[in-house]
Amino acid sequence: MLVLGIFIVCLSFTTRAAIVTSIKPIGFIAASIADGITLVKILLPEGASVHNYALRPSDIKHLQEADLVVWIGPEMESFMKKPLEKLPTQNTIEISQLPGVQSLLLLDQSHKESRYIDQLPNIENHIQFKNHEYHHYHNKYNMHLWMSPEIAIQIAMAIHSKLLGCMPENQDQLNANLQYFKASILTMNKTINQQLAPLKGSNYFVFHDAYTYFEKYYSLVPTGYFTINPEIQPGAQHLHYIQMQLLSKKIQCVFTEPQFQPIVVKAISRGTNVHFGILDPLGTEISISKDSYVKFLVKLSTQYRSCLQED
Template identity: 55%
Template sequence: MLQNKKALFPLLFSLGFAAAFSAPASAAVIASIKPLGFIASAIADGVTPVEVLLPDGASEHDYALRPSDVKRLQSADLVVWIGPDMEAFISKTASAFPAEKNLEIAQLPAVKPLLITGAEEQDEHHEEDEAHHDAAHEHHDHGQYNMHLWMSPEIARQSAVAIHEKLLELMPQRKDKLDANLQQFEADLAKSDTQIAHQLAPLKGKGYFVFHDAYSYFEKHYGLTPLGHFTVNPEIQPGAQRLHQIRTQLVEQKATCVFAEPQFRPAVIDAVARGTQVRKGTLDPLGMGISLAKDSYVKFLSQLSSQYESCLKGA
C-alpha cells in the first residue's frame, strides 16, 4: 500500500506540473493598443485582468503578430480593437473570432456617426508628393476615415459602454461592479474633459505641425489649430514638396511648434525647423509611460494636453 502511495506522488506531481503549464496564461480581455487597454482597464477593474497586445515602443502601423500573440488572442475571452483599417496585423486572426469575443470599435453603431474623414485638403500636395510609392505601402493608410478613435473622449466613452456590455454578457454575476466601474469612468472622464478644455482654451489659434495624422479627434474636440502633418503614414517619409511647404510656413512664423512622437523621431523635423524660431515638442499618441489602471485613460488625456500646452505656451 505504501509502495503504491509512493508511486502515486510523482504521478500527481507530474500531472499538476503539466496542468500548470498547459493552462492558458492569458488575460480575459486583450486590447490591441494601450489606449484601448486604458479604457478596458477602467471597466474591468476588480473584475478581470486586461492585457495589451502591442508592446511599448512598437507602432500599430507596422506590427507583425508573433505566434505567442496569436495564442493570446485565441484564448482571450474578449478582444478589443479599432478595426482592420488601423490594426491590419489582427485582421486575419480576428476573422475567426466568434461575435461575442470580438469588439471592433469602429463598427459600433454609436461610434460610426462620430467618425471623421482621414483626407484633408492639405493632403493634396502630400499625396502628389508620395505618388511614386508603390501600392504595397497603401494598405497602411487608414482608408476613408481617420482611425485614431481613442483620441476622442466621446468615442472613448462609447467604447467603455460597449466593453461594459460585452463583459456583462460574459460575467452577469459581476453586474454591480461593472455598472459601478462604468459610472465612475464616465464621471472621471467628464471632469477631466472640463479641466482639459479650460487648460487648452488659451492655446486656440496657435498654429503647429504634428508628425503624423493621429490627433484630429482630440484637436477637433478641444478646438486646437493644427496647420497640418508631415505624413499620413509614419512609415513613409514626407516628400520634398511637402517639406518645402512646411518649411515655408515655419519661416513665415505661422507655426509655434512642431511635434515629434516617441515612436518616431525623424530627422526631417529637425532639418525643417533648423534656423527658425519654432519650438519642438513631443506628443505621445499611445501613452507609452502610463500603466494600465482604472484611471489610466484620464491620465493619458491629461498627459497629451500637457504635451500640447508645454510647447505651444512656451516658457
C-alpha cells in the same frame, strides 16, 4: 447550438478571464471597466507603431486564448484581421463598427486645398496642411478613435455590455466601474478645457493626423501635419515645402512622437524659431489602471500646453 456556444464563451470568464486589446489606449478604457474583475492584456508592445506591427507567435496565442478581444478594425490594425477571422464574433468588439461610434467618425478628407505639393506614386506620401484633401491610408475615416472622449464612452459601454452578458454576478461592480469612468471623463473635461482654452488659435505642426479627434473635441486646429505614412521618409521637395511653411508662418511648435525618430523634422526646422514638443498617441509611459485613460488625455493636454506656451 448558438446558446451552447455563448455559454461556453461566458464560462471561460470564470476560469481564465482575460481581455486583450490591440493598443494601449484601448487597454486603458478596458481596464477601467474591468477593474477588480478581470485582467487586461495589451497586444502592441511599448514603443511599437500600430501602422507597421507584425504579430508574433506569442501574440497569436494571446488572441486565441482571449475571452474578449477589443480592437479598432482592419483599417487601423490590419495585422489582426486574419487571426480574428478564426474567433467567434461574440468574443470580439470591433470598435469602428459599433453603432454609437459610427456616427462620431470623422472623414479624412475634411480638409481641402487647391493643389498637391507634387505627384507621388501613392497617396501615403502626400503632405497635408490646413484645407488639404487627403485619404489616410486609403481609408474613408480617420481611425485614431481612442483620442475622442465621446468615443471612449461608447467603447466603455460596449465592453460593459459584453462583460455583463457573460458575468452577471459582477453586475454591481461593472455598473459602478462604468459610472466611475463616465464621471471621470466629465471631471477631466473641465481640467483640459481650462488648460487648452488659452491655446485656441495657436499655430503648430503635428507629426501626423493621429490627434484629429482630440483637437476637434477641444477646439484646436493644427497649421499642418506630416501626413506621410509614418514609416516612410518624405522626399527632398516635400521637406523644402514644409520648411518654407515654417519660415513663412509664425509657427509656435512642432510636435514629434516617441514612436518615430524626429531627425528629419528637426533638420527642416533648423533656422526657424519653432519650439519642439512631444505628443504620445499611445500613452507609452502610463501604467494600466482604472484611471489610466483620464491620465492619458490629461497628459496629452499638458504636452500641448507645455510647448505652445513657451515664449
